[in-house]
Amino acid sequence: MQFERRAKPPLWLTLGAPLIAVAAALVLSGLLIALSGAPVFEAYGTIVTSAFGTRLAFTETLTRTTPLILTGLAAAVAFRARVWNIGAEGQFYLGAFAAVACAQWLDLPGVVMIPALMLMGALAGVILLVIPVLMRVKSGVDEVVTTLLLNFIVLLFVSLAVEGFLKDPMAFGWPKSVPLPAEARLDKLVPKTRLHAGLFVALACAVAVWVIDRFSTFGLRARAAGASAEAATFAGVPLTGTLIRVACLSGGLAGLAGAIEVMGVRGYLTTDLSPGFGYSGIVVAMLAGLNALGVVAAALFVAAVFVGTDGMSRALEVPSYIADVTVSLSLLAMLVAIFFSQWRIRR
Amino acid sequence: MKSPVLSLDHISKRFGETVANDDISISLARGEVLALLGENGAGKTTLMNILFGHYTPDTGSVTVEGKDLPLGRPRHAIAAGVGMVHQHFTLAPNLSVLENVMCGTESLWRARSSRATGRARLAALSERFGLTADPDAMVSDLSVGERQRVEILKALYNEARILILDEPSGVLTRPEAEKLFETLRGMAREGLSIIFISHKLGEVMAAADRVVILRGGRVAAERLTSETSKEELAELMVGRRVERPIRESREMGAPVVVAEGIDVEEGGVKRLDGVGFTLHEGEVLGIIGVSGNGQTALARLLSGLARPTRGRLTLDGAEAGGLSPSELISRGVGRIPEDRNTEGAVGDFPLWQNAVLERLHEARFARAGFVKAAAAKAFCAEVIGRFDVRGGGPETQTRLLSGGNMQKLIFGRNLIAAPRVLIAAQPTRGLDEGAIAAVQADILDARSKGCAVVLITEDLDEALALSDRVRAIVQGRLSPPVATEGLDAQRLGLMMAGEWEGLDAV
Numbered sequence: 001m002q003f004e005r006r007a008k009p010p011l012w013l014t015l016g017a018p019l020i021a022v023a024a025a026l027v028l029s030g031l032l033i034a035l036s037g038a039p040v041f042e043a044y045g046t047i048v049t050s051a052f053g054t055r056l057a058f059t060e061t062l063t064r065t066t067p068l069i070l071t072g073l074a075a076a077v078a079f080r081a082r083v084w085n086i087g088a089e090g091q092f093y094l095g096a097f098a099a100v101a102c103a104q105w106l107d108l109p110g111v112v113m114i115p116a117l118m119l120m121g122a123l124a125g126v127i128l129l130v131i132p133v134l135m136r137v138k139s140g141v142d143e144v145v146t147t148l149l150l151n152f153i154v155l156l157f158v159s160l161a162v163e164g165f166l167k168d169p170m171a172f173g174w175p176k177s178v179p180l181p182a183e184a185r186l187d188k189l190v191p192k193t194r195l196h197a198g199l200f201v202a203l204a205c206a207v208a209v210w211v212i213d214r215f216s217t218f219g220l221r222a223r224a225a226g227a228s229a230e231a232a233t234f235a236g237v238p239l240t241g242t243l244i245r246v247a248c249l250s251g252g253l254a255g256l257a258g259a260i261e262v263m264g265v266r267g268y269l270t271t272d273l274s275p276g277f278g279y280s281g282i283v284v285a286m287l288a289g290l291n292a293l294g295v296v297a298a299a300l301f302v303a304a305v306f307v308g309t310d311g312m313s314r315a316l317e318v319p320s321y322i323a324d325v326t327v328s329l330s331l332l333a334m335l336v337a338i339f340f341s342q343w344r345i346r347r
Numbered sequence: 348m349k350s351p352v353l354s355l356d357h358i359s360k361r362f363g364e365t366v367a368n369d370d371i372s373i374s375l376a377r378g379e380v381l382a383l384l385g386e387n388g389a390g391k392t393t394l395m396n397i398l399f400g401h402y403t404p405d406t407g408s409v410t411v412e413g414k415d416l417p418l419g420r421p422r423h424a425i426a427a428g429v430g431m432v433h434q435h436f437t438l439a440p441n442l443s444v445l446e447n448v449m450c451g452t453e454s455l456w457r458a459r460s461s462r463a464t465g466r467a468r469l470a471a472l473s474e475r476f477g478l479t480a481d482p483d484a485m486v487s488d489l490s491v492g493e494r495q496r497v498e499i500l501k502a503l504y505n506e507a508r509i510l511i512l513d514e515p516s517g518v519l520t521r522p523e524a525e526k527l528f529e530t531l532r533g534m535a536r537e538g539l540s541i542i543f544i545s546h547k548l549g550e551v552m553a554a555a556d557r558v559v560i561l562r563g564g565r566v567a568a569e570r571l572t573s574e575t576s577k578e579e580l581a582e583l584m585v586g587r588r589v590e591r592p593i594r595e596s597r598e599m600g601a602p603v604v605v606a607e608g609i610d611v612e613e614g615g616v617k618r619l620d621g622v623g624f625t626l627h628e629g630e631v632l633g634i635i636g637v638s639g640n641g642q643t644a645l646a647r648l649l650s651g652l653a654r655p656t657r658g659r660l661t662l663d664g665a666e667a668g669g670l671s672p673s674e675l676i677s678r679g680v681g682r683i684p685e686d687r688n689t690e691g692a693v694g695d696f697p698l699w700q701n702a703v704l705e706r707l708h709e710a711r712f713a714r715a716g717f718v719k720a721a722a723a724k725a726f727c728a729e730v731i732g733r734f735d736v737r738g739g740g741p742e743t744q745t746r747l748l749s750g751g752n753m754q755k756l757i758f759g760r761n762l763i764a765a766p767r768v769l770i771a772a773q774p775t776r777g778l779d780e781g782a783i784a785a786v787q788a789d790i791l792d793a794r795s796k797g798c799a800v801v802l803i804t805e806d807l808d809e810a811l812a813l814s815d816r817v818r819a820i821v822q823g824r825l826s827p828p829v830a831t832e833g834l835d836a837q838r839l840g841l842m843m844a845g846e847w848e849g850l851d852a853v
Contacts (some may be wrong), residue, residue: 215717217707224704227693233652234682234690235705236672 006344013341018287018294021333022301028333029326038316050311051304057311059195063265064303065296067092067274069202070257071281072288072295073209074125078250080213080290082226083133083243087147088254089278090154091128095121095255096262097158100177100269101166103184110183117184118201118259125255126248128154133247137240151278159271168268177269186264196264203296205253210292212249222246254278275306283331289338302327351410352377352540353398353429353509358407360393367393368404369564375509375542380535382555382572383544384584386779387749390564391544392434395511399431400424411509430502434513436494438501440487444480445469448501465504472503476534490639492523499530510534512543516550517777520638520805522840528554546584546779548577549808560584585780592788594813595795600628603768603799604649609658609668611644611823618644620823621658626768631790631800632828633814635807636843641823642803643685646772649801650682651675662768673708681761681793685772685803687750691757694746698736699727701745702760726763734759735785751782758789762798769793772803787813807839816853821845827852 026044033043051061071088078085085091099117106116132146159175161167166177186196213219224232225242233239257277262269284302288294309323351374360368367390375381383391396402398409403419410416411427424431438447449465469482478496486494495515502510512531516524528550531541535556545551551558552572560567560583568583582588604626611619618641626632636642647653648660651672660668662678672682682705684690692701703712703723712723727741736755738748745753754774761769771790775783790813794800804810810817811831819826819842826842830853842850 215720217713217716217718220700220704220707220718224693224696224700227695228689230686230689231691231693231701232704234650234672234684236651236676236708237704238671 006342009341014289017337017341018289018298018334021287021337022330024333024337025326025329028329029322032322032325033318036318036322038318043312043316043318046312046315047305047308049308050315051308055190056193057307059190059193061300061303061307062199063194063196064307065299066196066199066202066264067257067261067277068280068284068299068303069206069296070253070260071277072284072299073205073281073292074250074254074257075281075285076288076290076292076295077209077213077222077253078129078246079285080226081222081243081246083246083250084144085129085147085247085250085254086144086282087129087132087150087278088250088257088281089274089276090147090151091125091251091254092258092261092274092278093154093158094124094128095258096269096273097154097161097166097258098124098255099184099259099262100180101161103180104166104178108183113181113183114186114263117263118256121259122252122256125251125253125258127251128255129247129251130244133243137243155271158269162269162271166269175270179268180263184263185267186260194265196260198260198264201256201260205256206292206296209249209253213292218242218245254281257281280327283327286331286338287334301330305330350377350413351375352412353542354410355394355398356408356410358394358397358404358409360390360397360402360404366564368397371407371561371564371566373559373566375540377540378535378538379557380531380541380543380555382551382558383542383561384546384548384551384558384580385544385561385567386546386584386781387751389561389584391561392513394561395431395513395542395544398424399429399511425505425507428506428508430499430505430507430510432495432498432502432510432512432515434517436498438486438494438497440485442486443482444484444486444489444497444500445482447486447497448482448504450501452505469500469504472500476503476537477530478503491518492520492527495519495527507539509540509542512541514544514546514777516545516547521807522637524550548580548584551580552577562586581780591784591812592791594631594791594815597629597795597815599630599815600797600799602627603663604667604801605659605661607659609648609655609660611648611653612656613644613647613653618653618823619648619655622823622825623658624818624825624828626799626801628767628799629794629797630816631794631802631814633810633817633831634801634803634820634825635805635810635817635839636820638805640820642772642805642820644823645820646685646770646803649680649770650684650772651680672705676705677708679764679767681764681766681769681798683754683757683761683769683771683774685776687753687757692745692753694744696745697742698731698739698745698748698756699724699741702727702730702741702756705760726760730756730759730763733763734789749782751778751785754778754782754786755789758786762789762793765796766793766798769798769800770803771800773805774802775804775806775809783809807836811839817842819843819845819847826850829853 030040034040050057052058074088098120102117102120128150132143135141136143162175162177168176168178186198189195189197221237221242224237225239229239261273266273280302284295284298287298305326306323310320312318313320354374356372358368358371371394385391397404400419400421400423408415416427417423445466448469453460466482473479478500480496480500515527531554535541555572558570558572602625607623609619609622610617644653651670654669703726707713712719724741734755736752738752774786790800802813814831816828816830818828826847827850829850
């Protein structure tokens with residue numbers, strides 16, 4: 001048996017691959033649901049209703065979708081240029097930290113305050129990613145390792161902040177930061193839910209990234225630098241500059257995700273602000289085939305799986321780890337699907 | 348004919364719609380050197396991969412020394428005494444020569460490898476076949492020619508009695524290739540049987556006893572080299588007459604590029620040492636030399652990828668040392684990279700993006716940071732039309748093009764802008780006859796329009812056919828220029844060896 005590269009993947013396969021992958025993942029997690037003794041079809045029904053069935057459920061899914069779009073975009077823009085940013089989780093937390101910390105020093109009206117804090121969050125993410133990318137370009141240090149390890153450093157730093165210099169004195173000893181002032185909070189889109197205006201920022205970012213990737217000279221150069229550093233160099237694409245700009249975009253999006261999450265949902269910083277949004281962003285980007293508009297759909301899917309499975313596990317007493325398993329299986333199935341859309345089997 | 352040691356009978360192999368091999372039968376006698384001649388895509392490599400077990404044929408069988416060879420398993424081929432030297436070497440660069448040769452010959456379950464025995468056997472093989480190699484050298488430190496010798500030694504170490512070489516001279520300089528074929532003849536005299544794949548007529552005539560010509564997946568003809576000629580073989584291979592373009596004499600114009608005392612250091616090594624030359628309008632300046640003497644650094648310097656550490660480079664009288672690729676392109680420099688596959692194009696991009704990637708600084712292809720895709724595709728379509736790029740349109744993925752068509756695209760995207768200067772590094776390396784003729788015609792056509800061409804090549808026939816003057820490059824230094832009229836191979840050989848006394852500089 002041998003694999004042979006397809007001349008051009010057919011369109012139905014390119015579009016169908018993610019759907020087939022998702023279906024395969026759902027069937028496989030169905031086996032696990034059956035194993036835990038719950039009725040499989042009822043479980044699927046509960047997942048769907050828990051994610052989309054009520055106004056509250058749907059807004060909750062969209063609330064979860066918002067940071068996933070941004071971290072998904074962060075991974076997608078980086079991976080397109082073969083910058084392996086595994087540090088979106090750290091950039092997310094540092095972005096959230098920057099927003100909360102800066103809110104303490106700044107005293108501005110809401111119209112200025114909110115964009116300023118978002119900018120600060122993005123900037124924090126940029127700094128956190130530019131350093132590892134510079135180290136890779138200048139001295140060949142593997143950014144997979146550095147960005148991954150920085151996640152833990154940042155999380156410990158946030159822990160230090162919320163237990164120390166940013167600690168809320170009114171929190172009865174809980175490790176949480178001082179709350180954001182009211183003018184730094186994002187507006188609610190639907191009253192009495194957690195859904196906030198950050199969703200629009202995320203959607204706007206997706207469109208902007210799609211336009212940059214698809215139509216700009218920077219997007220073309222970044223893809224060239226990623227696909228073949230030699231060819232890009234020969235064509236006069238400045239490699240260092242291009243990768244640094246990619247790092248700014250990617251780190252900025254992840255940092256922005258953190259700032260928006262803290263400003264939109266919680267209003268204060270804790271070390272459990274993110275249930276792994278940074279890592280899930282990688283799954284989202286892969287499911288979307290690194291396409292910026294696809295990221296929106298993939299983020300919605302991943303968010304729905306998390307929210308829906310939570311509801312299902314409460315209703316049917318199935319362990320909620322099923323959500324993690326389903327998302328991970330989708331990623332694996334997607335990787336297999338990507339492979340088969342580019343190669344065909346030949347005996 | 349003596350009884351064959353190897354015979355392939357009625358081999359057919361299809362890949363999807365393409366028929367790579369169509370009912371091919373070939374036999375090989377003991378002690379014979381057989382050349383498998385054909386253009387790229389004629390099915391030579393597929394056939395040899397079937398013999399070696401990389402592919403399973405749809406129909407047909409292989410017999411080695413009277414026994415049927417089970418197909419589809421390289422292990423069986425090795426056990427039957429068939430050794431293969433691939434075009435792209437399969438050595439581990441981080442291991443020594445001895446380790447590479449012994450790799451796979453010992454069971455993984457043995458705790459210790461018997462290096463001493465291996466070393467002695469390797470030394471004996473080196474001695475017997477005249478293939479010198481330092482067993483303790485790291486493969487990453489070896490030149491391409493040395494690596495090939497290690498590949499051959501590896502096959503011999505596995506007790507190969509039939510040796511298959513896929514385009515063995517493709518990566519070698521001419522002296523290296525001559526030495527290789529001499530070695531192969533010697534090995535045949537020792538009783539080994541050899542098949543080598545080639546599309547170069549000269550080496551086929553010089554080294555083989557017999558030639559099988561493949562065309563379009565079929566055996567087009569079979570000839571004894573003693574009873575044929577290069578011209579006949581060329582016609583059989585291509586299926587029609589191919590004529591290489593001929594340079595017409597022409598007056599040189601004004602100086603365009605002037606280099607004075609240029610050093611280039613990269614990674615702490617001096618690659619170019621006091622290089623100086625003058626390049627004129629409408630002139631082809633040939634740079635010849637044994638590979639690894641600074642050709643790459645010279646091409647990189649003139650293409651804007653390396654800066655001079657000392658000396659002065661001017662273009663039309665203005666400083667040009669250390670200009671970026673885009674600045675050079677704006678000032679009318681066309682650049683053909685040494686390695687078209689890695690440097691010349693991004694394989695996963697459509698043709699139109701590769702056509703304009705180096706011109707994104709030009710207003711006609713980009714506005715306010717956005718690519719003008721329509722203009723870029725029109726440009727690409729024009730290149731495809733005027734330079735006869737076959738195998739796809741602007742939206743085709745570049746890696747699907749053959750080497751010749753990719754090179755035509757690269758030439759086209761440069762020449763369509765009528766450059767003042769063309770830097771062509773190894774422009775015909777690895778191309779087949781038809782594509783070589785097209786590329787050489789492009790170079791001469793540019794020259795006739797007044798373009799000043801630097802032609803860096805290891806093919807001496809090409810250097811003599813296309814250049815007005817040649818210089819040799821030896822250890823980063825350039826010889827004085829010599830007019831090509833009246834030059835012979837012996838003089839070129841001396842120039843490449845660094846014997847520059849008594850050259851008639853022009």
